[in-house]
């Protein structure tokens with residue numbers, strides 16, 4: 176269980192939970208980001224924020240702070256398995 | 263429904279960037295702007311469409327949206343159009359849902375929500391060419407059957423493929439009125455919806471539409487309650503109880519809608535799509551470079567630099583041709599009007615000179631829009647917003663502010679309109695407020711004239727370009743702190759989410775790019791022919807009249823033994839000085855005296871409030887009125903260089919000193935001198951308040967900065 180904000184570029188996993196009270200998450204749900212969906216952190220913007228995430232065949236941007244409460248079950252076969260330790 | 267029987271209307275709806283406007287253009291023969299960025303269309307546009315059998319319907323192109331729970335003003339436009347609750351609107355008779363064939367699942371979510379509107383639906387699967395390229399095979403018959411028999415058409419709107427099938431399908435939908443079956447809610451959710459509907463009906467006395475009920479139950483922030491006049495305490499009680507019911511069904515009430523719709527769609531799409539592998543592969547490889555940590559910003563800076571370099575330097579040559587043509591035209595026309603000095607002056611100085619000076623900037627507009635449309639149509643614009651978001655977030659805005667601000671370098675009006683894609687009204691306002699600071703193409707003539715007349719000749723072409731680039735940054739320099747203060751302390755904007763789809767890259771389509779350039783050029787030229795032309799003539803008349811022959815006689819009587827050319831010049835300046843414009847300028851000049859402006863510049867500044875580019879032609883008129891054919895642009899520069907103060911403490915020194923030139927340019931960089939921009943701001947911010955604040959703030963800032971620059975530089979120099 177890792178917050179999306181701590182994934183490394185290239186890592187992916189299944190979405191376990193997000194926060195439906197928040198309008199950002201409501202947007203993402205409308206785009207099809209629902210629990211169980213595989214989600215990949217494609218990259219971070221050059222300045223470290225925002226993130227580009229890929230799910231259901233589309234790439235969408237998202238800010239780091241918004242990604243903190245989006246929880247991912249990182250797949251075991253990810254290219255880099257160990258999430259960055261919390262700063 | 264209105265009394266007079268109106269024709270049938272059909273609305274185009276769908277996710278952003280699916281090709282609605284492209285399809286609209288193909289169906290109506292019109293030319294709406296298209297582009298590879300989510301949020302190109304921000305208002306409703308309508309046109310006539312033939313259904314293939316001679317029946318005509320009114321087709322409406324709408325902004326794109328992902329879901330019916332509207333967040334931004336452009337999305338609200340769609341909701342309003344579909345529910346027909348705006349005073350001048352009817353509900354459409356049918357909707358065409360345009361879907362990106364490469365991503366059926368996500369696109370169908372909106373269609374599934376729309377089924378609650380109970381309108382006949384045509385489903386258009388667009389971008390079939392891309393789907394085929396990706397190896398996707400779509401069974402449209404099966405899809406149609408599963409959707410209750412609504413027409414499903416596969417198209418490539420851009421190539422014009424499948425358009426006549428869409429026409430026939432629209433005709434069929436209007437005749438057969440087949441609806442898409444609505445989603446089946448779990449029993450408890452259905453009950454909750456019925457409770458809300460009953461609650462509304464009990465309180466306001468009429469049954470609400472099904473779609474409205476769903477918004478009330480599923481959205482945490484919806485304006486439907488206000489619209490229906492369903493008031494707070496009762497409403498909240500009913501909705502809380504209904505949401506508890508949804509919870510008992512095992513759903514978070516705020517997540518229930520997408521969960522249930524997507525579940526339905528996943529089943530519905532089983533076996534409909536075959537094949538297709540890596541859908542984002544090609545673009546990911548390009549992003550590897552363009553969004554790279556180091557290369558990304560380098561490429562971005564390179565593109566921006568290249569763009570402005572092209573606008574400044576490439577445009578120089580065609581600009582010279584235009585100015586040359588204008589001068590030649592003056593020389594050619596002047597002799598025809600010899601003997602009619604007033605008409606000669608009107609035609610050569612007023613009409614040809616004024617409008618010609620303005621038209622010389624057409625090449626720059628064309629080049630700027632060439633770049634903007636290529637960036638947009640290729641898909642890079644969304645990446646630029648992605649790269650810039652961090653910097654914008656610092657002043658409370660987000661990456662979506664990038665497109666409005668960049669457009670602002672061409673013209674503030676499209677820039678302000680494109681802020682509609684920003685969800686938060688305060689962030690939107692702050693962006694719209696910052697847009698007029700961007701150095702729009704109308705400021706260019708002012709900088710160009712000052713640089714060509716003074717900076718270049720006095721300090722060399724190197725400094726000329728430095729000043730040119732510098733002036734383009736002045737606005738930005740003030741826009742950033744302005745936005746910062748506005749978002750942090752005045753509006754108190756909450757941190758903005760930034761959810762933007764990064765579309766796939768594509769080759770820019772020459773047809774669309776050229777069309778965009780043409781449209782903007784046509785608008786610019788028509789402005790030259792109308793607003794600018796009218797102001798030029800008014801300014802000319804105000805500085806030509808009254809023309810009392812006694813003025814001339816007095817000068818000629820006293821000037822004995824003076825060269826005739828000098829006498830002529832004295833006569834001309836005496837006439838201008840006692841003209842209406844001269845008198846007015848002189849009475850207002852004290853306000854601008856601390857900026858180093860004489861009364862002639864003051865006249866130019868005042869005349870430029872409706873449209874700033876007028877200053878060039880006004881200076882042309884006030885400094886060379888009555889000189890007929892000789893008054894070409896080189897001549898104007900010479901006259902301006904020779905102009906000296908004739909009274910006051912600065913008598914004998916040049917009017918256009920370095921300090922005054924810089925002050926004048928800074929004034930124009932910051933001042934709110936554009937009637938249409940102020941009007942657009944009022945329209946987009948819902949009232950004159952912010953437009954008035956913007957006008958006063960920018961104008962006061964411009965005056966202050968001009969005074970600071972003039973006083974500072976003249977002390978130093």
Ligand SMILES: Nc1nc2c(ncn2[C@@H]2O[C@H](COP(=O)(O)OP(=O)(O)OP(=O)(O)O)[C@@H](O)[C@H]2O)c(=O)[nH]1
Nearest residue numbers: 279280281282283284296297301302303326418419
């Ligand atoms: N390959 C391909 N591209 C298409 C097709 N139709 C549209 N496009 C491109 O898709 C992009 C978006 O088209 P628009 O017509 O602006 O889309 P829209 O749905 O009106 O977008 P918004 O107004 O932003 O909601 C443009 O770059 C079009 O050239 C198609 O059939 N095939």
Ligand SMILES: [Mg+2]
Nearest residue numbers: 282283302303
């Ligand atoms: Mg459009």
